[in-house]
Amino acid sequence: MKIAVLPGDGIGPEVVREALKVLEVVEKKTGKTFEKVFGHIGGDAIDKFGEPLPEETKKICLEADAIFLGSVGGPKWDDLPPEKRPEIGGLLALRKMLNLYANIRPIKVYRSLVHVSPLKEKVIGSGVDLVTVRELSYGVYYGQPRGLDEEKGFDTMIYDRKTVERIARTAFEIAKNRRKKVTSVDKANVLYSSMLWRKVVNEVAREYPDVELTHMYVDNAAMQLILKPSQFDVILTTNMFGDILSDESAALPGSLGLLPSASFGDKNLYEPAGGSAPDIAGKNIANPIAQILSLAMMLEHSFGMVEEARKIERAVELVIEEGYRTRDIAEDPEKAVSTSQMGDLICKKLEEIW
Numbered sequence: 001m002k003i004a005v006l007p008g009d010g011i012g013p014e015v016v017r018e019a020l021k022v023l024e025v026v027e028k029k030t031g032k033t034f035e036k037v038f039g040h041i042g043g044d045a046i047d048k049f050g051e052p053l054p055e056e057t058k059k060i061c062l063e064a065d066a067i068f069l070g071s072v073g074g075p076k077w078d079d080l081p082p083e084k085r086p087e088i089g090g091l092l093a094l095r096k097m098l099n100l101y102a103n104i105r106p107i108k109v110y111r112s113l114v115h116v117s118p119l120k121e122k123v124i125g126s127g128v129d130l131v132t133v134r135e136l137s138y139g140v141y142y143g144q145p146r147g148l149d150e151e152k153g154f155d156t157m158i159y160d161r162k163t164v165e166r167i168a169r170t171a172f173e174i175a176k177n178r179r180k181k182v183t184s185v186d187k188a189n190v191l192y193s194s195m196l197w198r199k200v201v202n203e204v205a206r207e208y209p210d211v212e213l214t215h216m217y218v219d220n221a222a223m224q225l226i227l228k229p230s231q232f233d234v235i236l237t238t239n240m241f242g243d244i245l246s247d248e249s250a251a252l253p254g255s256l257g258l259l260p261s262a263s264f265g266d267k268n269l270y271e272p273a274g275g276s277a278p279d280i281a282g283k284n285i286a287n288p289i290a291q292i293l294s295l296a297m298m299l300e301h302s303f304g305m306v307e308e309a310r311k312i313e314r315a316v317e318l319v320i321e322e323g324y325r326t327r328d329i330a331e332d333p334e335k336a337v338s339t340s341q342m343g344d345l346i347c348k349k350l351e352e353i354w
């Protein structure tokens, strides 16, 4: 069992370190060992190799059974030409290389965090448990032609039938095992690519008569997520809309530091939904939970370790229930625990409940 570990930039190395501590507990308890091969991506790789996705990193990823990533980017590299930047030349290039077509971002609001949410208790307390299924390898982040000069910048949003069918099936399959509701989010009143999206999603829906499908325009969906988040079960959407709406969904429990993700393709990749958080990097205050829950998703989806994944989720929930908080979710920042303390607390709890 080989894992490519790419900590990346900003808070990436800090939160990956905590997740690997949790993996150590799993190894100790199960007697299974994972080979971890570390690689460089993003700004970290630019500084070391002069490019955001070096050949060595590609090789490490292709030889691994799963990829575990922190995050990339930061102000230091923002002025590089587009294709050399950590985000486009690093992360997006890696996603394309691995054909990562589906990005799964589940979010739950823990009961003990209801009051941390910026929303009123009567809105958030009614039960929020949703998953964004985001198309990850096409759409406006990849469409050609695209270009930039002093006078003009342009991108192209393209979706073809095959791509929409594939991600729609992923969403319906996930919904089958949940509350059986898919909300497909598009902008089919304006965008041609969304018109095709909606048509194809309707066709795929016929294969899943037990799953209820509704369509929603993205502007309304952004509002409904805040107004009545409990109406959503599975949100099926495009690359850019999913990027935006999933960050918004992280605001429901109160922090991006709680939102994990799994991306499925030729190889699976696991990373928190948030970025490198340069505003808090290097201070040992970032929330490691998104990275730790991404680890749980990796154990479940890449290594079939479902029980172990549930145990990690339970340990996280119990530590939160006991009142421990990193600064992003703390009512009183003075009482917040650090990144490494939160990692230790989760490890200790995991050992206790194993």
Ligand SMILES: NC(=O)C1=CN([C@@H]2O[C@H](COP(=O)(O)OP(=O)(O)OC[C@H]3O[C@@H](n4cnc5c(N)ncnc54)[C@H](O)[C@@H]3O)[C@@H](O)[C@H]2O)C=CC1
Pocket (backbone or CB within 6 Å): 011, 015, 070, 071, 072, 073, 074, 075, 087, 091, 255, 256, 257, 258, 271, 272, 273, 274, 275, 276, 277, 278, 279, 280, 285, 286, 287, 288, 290, 328
């Ligand atoms: N997957 C990736 O590697 C991503 C990379 N980025 C890159 O990250 C850099 C910063 O981008 P931003 O727009 O600021 O997005 P961001 O997601 O890094 O941060 C947004 C806000 O959420 C907070 N936050 C994020 N993760 C947190 C955590 N674990 N604990 C506590 N607070 C957390 C940050 O402190 C910040 O206030 C940019 O270079 C951007 O391109 C952005 C999104 C995803």
Ligand SMILES: CC(C)CC(=O)C(=O)O
Pocket (backbone or CB within 6 Å): 087, 088, 091, 092, 141, 243, 273, 274
């Ligand atoms: C480089 C970005 C597209 C990453 C991002 O914001 C995301 O995947 O959520």
Ligand SMILES: [Mg+2]
Pocket (backbone or CB within 6 Å): 243, 244, 247, 273, 274
């Ligand atoms: Mg994003």
